[in-house]
Amino acid sequence: DQQVKQNSPSLSVQEGRISILNCDYTNSMFDYFLWYKKYPAEGPTFLISISSIKDKNEDGRFTVFLNKSAKHLSLHIVPSQPGDSAVYFCAALTQTGANNLFFGTGTRLTVIP
Amino acid sequence: NAGVTQTPKFRILKIGQSMTLQCAQDMNHNYMYWYRQDPGMGLKLIYYSVGAGITDKGEVPNGYNVSRSTTEDFPLRLELAAPSQTSVYFCASRVSGTSTDTQYFGPGTRLTVL
Numbered sequence: 001d002q003q004v005k006q007n008s009p010s011l012s013v014q015e016g017r018i019s020i021l022n023c024d025y026t027n028s029m030f031d032y033f034l035w036y037k038k039y040p041a042e043g044p045t046f047l048i049s050i051s052s053i054k055d056k057n058e059d060g061r062f063t064v065f066l067n068k069s070a071k072h073l074s075l076h077i078v079p080s081q082p083g084d085s086a087v088y089f090c091a092a093l094t095q096t097g098a099n100n101l102f103f104g105t106g107t108r109l110t111v112i113p
Numbered sequence: 114n115a116g117v118t119q120t121p122k123f124r125i126l127k128i129g130q131s132m133t134l135q136c137a138q139d140m141n142h143n144y145m146y147w148y149r150q151d152p153g154m155g156l157k158l159i160y161y162s163v164g165a166g167i168t169d170k171g172e173v174p175n176g177y178n179v180s181r182s183t184t185e186d187f188p189l190r191l192e193l194a195a196p197s198q199t200s201v202y203f204c205a206s207r208v209s210g211t212s213t214d215t216q217y218f219g220p221g222t223r224l225t226v227l
Contacts, residue, residue: 004155032213043117043203043218044156051213089155095212100146100171103155 023090117219136204
């Protein structure tokens, strides 16, 4: 049972344009959400996060939006750069209990120069 | 700091063989995790540890065992390898401050069971 879903396996964007990666979740107990970035042959690295008490968090070129009623979050990258080409994983956790991360299936972003 | 290190990088096992995947971290993190990532899937938690001597099951623990005798090391044991265990295995660690603290991942071990 996949509690965190990323329905787009891949996305291609021109350099300089906006990249929008989407994520949906089913477990209403999730109250903290993260995006991880993964390059080939490396482990995932943390990118940005958002608490369920917020609807937006921004860090430089990266912004995460959370719509709790729709159980949906998105990652916006503006402007997109070729170095952003990677697999992006959405993840979620509940801050009580075991605090374990649940990951989505990932979206492969390709930024075309 | 080397961060989180994993050995080996690659391994091919025959069905029924056993092996230990090694994971070490030099950041003095109390929490450590083992995940597996199957092709086209997200990472799934196998086991985790909140400190030396304390381990607990994650989402997909069957076929694996762990131990945590030191803060630094968290090995994952496969006793009777099966083709369903073909996957990429990631180890991660984090400080024990709050649950939202960042998990730091190792580079992974790619395991094939034939």
